[in-house]
Amino acid sequence: MRNHHRFAVVTGASSGIGVAYAERMAERGYDLILIARRRDRLEDVAKRITTKATRAVEIVTADLADAKDLSRIEALITEREDIDVLINNAGLGALGPTSQVTADALENLIKINILALTRLTHAALPGFLRRNSGTIINIASMIAVMPTPSGAGYSGSKAYVLNFTRSLQMELAKTSIIIQAVLPGPVRTEFFEASGLAAAPFPNELFMSAEQLVDTALQALDQGELVCFPSLENASLWTGFEDARIALSRALMQSGRPATRYLEKAQ
Numbered sequence: 001m002r003n004h005h006r007f008a009v010v011t012g013a014s015s016g017i018g019v020a021y022a023e024r025m026a027e028r029g030y031d032l033i034l035i036a037r038r039r040d041r042l043e044d045v046a047k048r049i050t051t052k053a054t055r056a057v058e059i060v061t062a063d064l065a066d067a068k069d070l071s072r073i074e075a076l077i078t079e080r081e082d083i084d085v086l087i088n089n090a091g092l093g094a095l096g097p098t099s100q101v102t103a104d105a106l107e108n109l110i111k112i113n114i115l116a117l118t119r120l121t122h123a124a125l126p127g128f129l130r131r132n133s134g135t136i137i138n139i140a141s142m143i144a145v146m147p148t149p150s151g152a153g154y155s156g157s158k159a160y161v162l163n164f165t166r167s168l169q170m171e172l173a174k175t176s177i178i179i180q181a182v183l184p185g186p187v188r189t190e191f192f193e194a195s196g197l198a199a200a201p202f203p204n205e206l207f208m209s210a211e212q213l214v215d216t217a218l219q220a221l222d223q224g225e226l227v228c229f230p231s232l233e234n235a236s237l238w239t240g241f242e243d244a245r246i247a248l249s250r251a252l253m254q255s256g257r258p259a260t261r262y263l264e265k266a267q
């Protein structure tokens, strides 16, 4: 990542993981554009960062679920030539049995976890391609590979983030643009509260701090690890998962005919 007076955009920079990314990117020499709805929180983050280091920190309040606000942020990203890093971090869970989660809450989740991330990535790409540089960090979740009851919308949305990011990695493989998917386990933030749960469904010892998570994911990025499971000790479990996926992909492409077991049942 280049860092000579270039900007990093962080969505969801008013709490948790987004705050930790803002702080660490400032430490790495980036100027910042911080996005979220809560201005007072963004101002606190900006103040903390600018008292520690001489960085430019711009605050942009926006509700990423609102079409007009989202277009405003897309335009900002498209028009500015000095943005080097986009961190699509804003997200939420809408957790609970699906029939008890409101349809509006699920739609809101899709708008933020999927639509905003997609449109902001799409807005960043032309400039990044023109300059043949830039980094996009998409915050998914370990739940992307763990379909689970009471997290149907959330798991589905994060599986989208993983596949969207992986497909783009393939598309951009011949460029210098870097795109990383980060798939955290439980992180101590306001996430579970904001997602409608009274308490987190994990014991305390399974939680990382937001700073640990971000330090780990940035270390992974520095090491060229573009799919990062921050607490996965045995990395060969992911490569094994990928090998199985590739084997399945090959098998799916074997013929244009229905599989034999369906033909036998039809007779």
Ligand SMILES: NC(=O)c1ccc[n+]([C@@H]2O[C@H](COP(=O)([O-])OP(=O)(O)OC[C@H]3O[C@@H](n4cnc5c(N)ncnc54)[C@H](OP(=O)(O)O)[C@@H]3O)[C@@H](O)[C@H]2O)c1
Binding pocket: 011, 012, 013, 014, 015, 016, 017, 018, 035, 036, 037, 038, 039, 041, 062, 063, 064, 065, 089, 090, 091, 092, 093, 112, 139, 140, 141, 142, 183, 184, 185, 186, 187, 188, 189, 190, 191, 192, 194
């Ligand atoms: N915490 C975990 O255990 C965990 C695990 C895996 C993945 N993640 C992912 O990590 C990311 C960050 O979550 P977190 O744990 O840091 O949770 P958090 O503390 O609740 O932070 C969520 C951030 O998203 C922003 N946001 C939510 N709705 C928004 C909207 N409509 N418009 C603009 N910004 C909005 C919030 O800002 P405002 O409310 O000020 O708008 C806040 O800054 C999410 O994508 C989450 O899915 C978290």
